[in-house]
Amino acid sequence: PQILFAQELTDERAFVKLVEAVPGMKVDVFSKFLDPRSGDPGPQQCGIASTLKADSAWFESFKPAEGVPSLRRGFAFAALIHPDGGLIMCYSVHLKSNGGSDTPEGEKDVAITRAESVRQLIAHKGEMEKKFAGREIAGWVIAGDMNTNHDGQFPKCTAISELVAGGFHNSWSETPKEQRLTWRNRPDDNRFKPTTFDYVMTAGMKRNQATLIPGVPVELSDHAPVILELLAD
Numbered sequence: 001p002q003i004l005f006a007q008e009l010t011d012e013r014a015f016v017k018l019v020e021a022v023p024g025m026k027v028d029v030f031s032k033f034l035d036p037r038s039g040d041p042g043p044q045q046c047g048i049a050s051t052l053k054a055d056s057a058w059f060e061s062f063k064p065a066e067g068v069p070s071l072r073r074g075f076a077f078a079a080l081i082h083p084d085g086g087l088i089m090c091y092s093v094h095l096k097s098n099g100g101s102d103t104p105e106g107e108k109d110v111a112i113t114r115a116e117s118v119r120q121l122i123a124h125k126g127e128m129e130k131k132f133a134g135r136e137i138a139g140w141v142i143a144g145d146m147n148t149n150h151d152g153q154f155p156k157c158t159a160i161s162e163l164v165a166g167g168f169h170n171s172w173s174e175t176p177k178e179q180r181l182t183w184r185n186r187p188d189d190n191r192f193k194p195t196t197f198d199y200v201m202t203a204g205m206k207r208n209q210a211t212l213i214p215g216v217p218v219e220l221s222d223h224a225p226v227i228l229e230l231l232a233d
Contacts (some may be wrong), residue, residue, distance in 0.1 A: 001227070002051045003080065005143035005200075007094040008223075009045040019049040026050070028078040029092075031059035036070065046076040046092040046144065055079040055087055060124070068116045072096070075121060079132065086138035088230065089128060091121060093144040095159060111156040114148060118159050122166040125203075139205035139230065142168060145223060149196040151177060160199070168201040171210040171228050180212065182224045198226050206231040 004025070009015050012030045019025040027049045035042035048057065057078035062071035076092040096113040100106040121142060129137075142163065150160040150170060164170055172180050182198035185191070200210050213225040 003088070003090060003141075003230075004047075004049040005090070005092040005141075006047045006049070007044070007092060007145045009047050010043045012045075012047075015047050015049070022051065024051040028054045028080070029057040029059055029076045031074065031076045033059070033061055033073045036072070042073075044073060044094060046073070046094055048076050048078045048090055048092050050078070050080055050090075052080040052083070052088070055081055062117050062120055065116050065120075068113055071113060071117060075124070077124070077128075079128075082138040084138075084232075086136035087132065088138050089125070089132075089140045091124075091140075091142040091144075093117070093121065093142060093146075095144070095146045095148070097147050098154075101154075107154075107156050111154070111158065114146075114157055114159040115162060118162045118166070122163070125166070137204065138232065140168070140203040141200065141205075141230065142202075143198075143200040143226075143228075145197055146199050147197055151196065153195060163201050167203045169203065169205075169207045171200050171202060171208065172196060173209075175209050175211075180210070182212065182226060184218045184222055184224065186218055186222055198223055200226055200228040202228070202230065204233060206233050 016027050030047045031045045032041045059076045061074035073094050078090045080088045082088050095117055101110040148154045148157045148159050180196045181194040182196050184194045210226050210228040213227055
């Protein structure tokens, strides 16, 4: 790939070594979200790597909000220089897991937490539009493990629909469900059915559909890689 969005990273040096498999690729940003219990960087970080030159890159933790006093993780952000001009504004994200959602109240809390994270992502996009005013922006990409989907599997969760309402295209919107099962059980765990968790959402770019990269062993990752060709609108 020319741009790689990764989540659940645990070792920055390993990520650097991984992307060196692609000639010219380097890590643009690797988050250091803190574990609230230990105060040290946690085991689930986000990163962006690319073969493009970065205008700027950083990460931000999600901020506590009214009704949501504790939001884990955040997003990695990179403004990458498009070879044909302009900037590609990139976000790598990992939204709240489904842990604790096995009760009605827990399900509601998880949905509210994800919705607040999405609100902060969309607000950050607005801030970047002001910060980079006068610069050409070729498009926006939010990619990562959303831990939810647009299939009604999580009826209280509005994360995907709110991203769409915020101007982002769902690149799975026209893809049959059976062709986008990005999350699979490991062989020793049959508690849950395969589902869609991983999304690439775009704004200001051609509204094409993503695809799975086939043949990746579940032992390597229980999330199948997703690829999307980014084209000018």
